[in-house]
Amino acid sequence: MKSSFVSRGLIYLITAISIVLAGLRCSNNPATTGSSPADSVQKTTSDPLPSWNDGAARQAIVQFVHATTDSGAAGFVAPEERIATFDQDGTLWVEHPIYAQLIYCFDHVGDVVRAKPELKNVQPFKTVISGDRSAIAKLTMPDLEKIAAATLTGMSEDQFRDDVKKWISEARDTRWKKPYNELAYQPMKEVLQYLRANGYKTYIVTGGGQDFVRVYSEQTYGIPPEQVVGTNAASKFGYDSAGKPFLTKTDKMVLNDNGPGKVEGIQLMIGRKPYASFGNTPGDQQMLEYTKSGSGTRLAVLVMHDDSTREYAYGPAQGLPDTKIGAFPQAFYDEAKKNEWVVISMKNDWKRIFSFEP
């Protein structure tokens, strides 16, 4: 539970949480509802992107696929080189009012205290289990680091996987009352499927926890655990009392998968330059630059959250409300336009946002 763990890496996860906390309601965690979120992949009959309106963003994606996969195309890419990388929070699923992984951390403070009752009277755990919202809202950055470290490290990999699996099937968000992985964007799931149908290997490259996202990535996005690159600390090999080998999650940082770290993570885990990358914040900038620096036809795409009715609206680019989570500054928008990156308007480009919408 060294605070160095989080301060060196999971800072991404706790960005501005102290500000957001005041308005955050705890997620429900009903132990009785065990529904498994369905991966509602669209049937791709003639239209591979049925949840998209016809517009510049949709056209750019379709043109990219044709330009790189049609036999005889000048930009044809050999199948083994077809790599596409996707940020997760705010790009593949909802990141407001706060990252789902942080909800997980708060939801698991109770488990941590049950396992180590001596923490019951130790801060910040005492405050969290008290349920006193005004006190919780005042937690400091070092407090939040302790919570993240206590709920994300120290247990076996198997135990953590079981915990996340249970949580993702039981926890519900407060606005739509859905499992978090039903808050994956249907149009983006169609893009993933469309790229895979054309020979692309799809990867998640997330600032979130690699082990966390791996638990539900296959079920949610059709992306297997070995194609999830994320912020991660080392695991440590050892034997249990029966001599059986197992791995423990430590607090020794391996990869801070955000900003330049996303490109370093792509090198570490993939070893090839992507042909297409999708993101939504300056934390994805280097990944998009790296992608576009390759030869031939490359695609860089950003999701802009401009739909206050169906999802959320935040910038501050283009006059959208400012935010501490997933900010999209005007300078970043200008950079995107200058570099000919595609900017998706959720409001205008997406016919529907979630699979559970009619």
Next chain:
Amino acid sequence: MKSSFVSRGLIYLITAISIVLAGLRCSNNPATTGSSPADSVQKTTSDPLPSWNDGAARQAIVQFVHATTDSGAAGFVAPEERIATFDQDGTLWVEHPIYAQLIYCFDHVGDVVRAKPELKNVQPFKTVISGDRSAIAKLTMPDLEKIAAATLTGMSEDQFRDDVKKWISEARDTRWKKPYNELAYQPMKEVLQYLRANGYKTYIVTGGGQDFVRVYSEQTYGIPPEQVVGTNAASKFGYDSAGKPFLTKTDKMVLNDNGPGKVEGIQLMIGRKPYASFGNTPGDQQMLEYTKSGSGTRLAVLVMHDDSTREYAYGPAQGLPDTKIGAFPQAFYDEAKKNEWVVISMKNDWKRIFSFEP
């Protein structure tokens, strides 16, 4: 060029080199012969393992594949869970008299000195470029660390990839006068192909350098770079003078992929427990234990080098000659037998060893 780089990780690569060096002849590096090593995959008509003699090892491999992939088999494994991991040096290709990557390092001291002429009179570079074999044989461990660091770090990832690509196409080993990747074992290439034909994803999990092996893994073994897990140091993102992003190979260790590190590397890069693992030394022990600790049918296999005529013979298990590179101790052999790991006898189990044999 901090020596901490090698002492923390690439120790694997320099094991006992000072002892072996005395007998080591430098590889030829003819700039004129640009042949590309062919990946001679056998046609799998009826027999998927034509280079294997019928015996316990072959039978165990075939039985494992049937037990985990035949529909209706009690041990049937879902296709997405089919992961098989292979050590490289001594398991997939020749490791005697010394690891190929070390030959690469020695072959590139000249390039390093050309790029930084001030090193010409600095030890150990002065000794290496002198060609004085008795002086080279006396190089110390810190000397060797400096050579490894100078030839494996500090350059861009692109430059390193180009250098290795050129080397693997031009360098020849001293015994067979072949490119090093033609020294891949034909029976093991058949196992890789056989597993893939049955839905297995095949990975290399090597103590050698991840970036090094990735350059030739697809051409040699049909294993793409993203399925190579190896010892690696971090890459660092930056921009060149024209503003183009690129990655530099640093000396900051990320993964020492040997012994327990192999299991930690599997967790980092794959996130699933393998169903089959292949190795040849105690550096593979934890990977095999981890594999066998899973439920259902699992396969653990060791290659024993007992063929002094067609390849090399070294143990010291079973009375074979002792060695400093790739030792297979008697205690490890006993452990393998106790745990029902399959031990391949190169002499008895392999009909032919290399694709270039008749």
